[in-house]
Amino acid sequence: MALRPFLGDHLSQTGKAADELRDVILCIAQAGIQIQAALRKTDTGLSGTQNQFGEEQVKLDIVSDDIIQKHLKESGLVASFISEEQKDVIELSSTAPYSVVYDPLDGSSLVDVNFAVGSIFGIYRGAELIGKKPKQQVAALYVLYGPRTLLVYCTGNGVHEFILNDTGEFILLRKFLKVSDTAKNFAPGNLSSIMDDKPYHDVFHAWLKDKMTLRYSGCMVADIHHILSKGQGVFTYPAGSKYPDGKLRLVFECGPFAYLMEHAGGAASDGTGDIMDKKITDIDQRTPIIIGSKKEVERVCDLLS
Ligand code: P6P
Numbered sequence: 001m002a003l004r005p006f007l008g009d010h011l012s013q014t015g016k017a018a019d020e021l022r023d024v025i026l027c028i029a030q031a032g033i034q035i036q037a038a039l040r041k042t043d044t045g046l047s048g049t050q051n052q053f054g055e056e057q058v059k060l061d062i063v064s065d066d067i068i069q070k071h072l073k074e075s076g077l078v079a080s081f082i083s084e085e086q087k088d089v090i091e092l093s094s095t096a097p098y099s100v101v102y103d104p105l106d107g108s109s110l111v112d113v114n115f116a117v118g119s120i121f122g123i124y125r126g127a128e129l130i131g132k133k134p135k136q137q138v139a140a141l142y143v144l145y146g147p148r149t150l151l152v153y154c155t156g157n158g159v160h161e162f163i164l165n166d167t168g169e170f171i172l173l174r175k176f177l178k179v180s181d182t183a184k185n186f187a188p189g190n191l192s193s194i195m196d197d198k199p200y201h202d203v204f205h206a207w208l209k210d211k212m213t214l215r216y217s218g219c220m221v222a223d224i225h226h227i228l229s230k231g232q233g234v235f236t237y238p239a240g241s242k243y244p245d246g247k248l249r250l251v252f253e254c255g256p257f258a259y260l261m262e263h264a265g266g267a268a269s270d271g272t273g274d275i276m277d278k279k280i281t282d283i284d285q286r287t288p289i290i291i292g293s294k295k296e297v298e299r300v301c302d303l304l305s
Pocket of ligand 1: 106107108189190218219220221247248
């Protein structure tokens with residue numbers, strides 16, 4: 001295979017993805033290319049509408065969601081999908097092989113400050129999503145829109161990183177990303193909760209005592225990519241008074257990242273159990289998350305328990 005194969009060839013040869021799964025991922029990659037173009041020219045203002053969580057939507061949330069929906073529909077391979085920007089499961093076909101869950105533009109409130117933002121995707125076999133667990137995903141991937149446009153995917157055979165080149169092709173950058181057991185960096189979400197959450201205060205104190213380095217951007221895709229790219233780190237977003245079940249969603253944020261992190265040798269917990277084992281009961285289900293280097297995740301869970 002070429003030194004820097006195209007995404008499609010790599011999906012078949014190294015990712016060992018079935019042809020139809022490869023094609024769904026290639027459609028998602030095409031949507032990512034259109035979204036990164038839209039980021040450069042679309043107004044970052046508010047759309048005047050709210051999503052299912054009552055959160056203000058920026059125009060780019062809507063634009064990104066429309067781009068992804070168009071590509072999923074045109075693929076003819078998607079039975080149903082769940083988008084953070086839609087309040088119900090959207091059914092397309094009862095016979096198509098896969099279903100897709102996604103957050104079209106995670107961190108969209110950061111576009112106006114020119115921080116990196118991303119799209120997150122999880123892929124399941126069949127039409128049903130409610131009742132499934134993230135460990136039943138057959139693939140997960142994200143597209144990270146920063147100074148470079150990167151795509152990281154896993155179809156069960158390693159986690160692999162691609163970069164969008166100047167002819168509009170995703171080519172391999174690094175294969176088989178690995179996360180070591182110990183962390184040097186920490187990404188502390190919901191940090192304000194240390195004021196009334198002693199265990200989380202103790203976690204923060206342990207990180208400072210161990211002279212670990214903070215790396216937090218406010219976009220989960222960028223902060224999780226930091227761990228996969230550096231090969232170490234921990235990201236936490238525990239529950240707190242403002243978010244009693246945690247802020248981040250199981251279906252289209254924590255589930256796909258748990259799949260990627262575990263396949264890179266890391267871990268993802270809700271504080272008491274694996275995110276990969278959490279049953280999807282509702283599309284807008286939230287969960288606390290501690291994710292990254294395995295031993296650091298264990299240490300944080302012990303301190304939080
Ligand atoms: P906070 C972005 O809005 C997001 O959903 C994730 O991308 C990010 O990790 C988190 O929320 C940031 O939350 O409370 O730090 O603004």
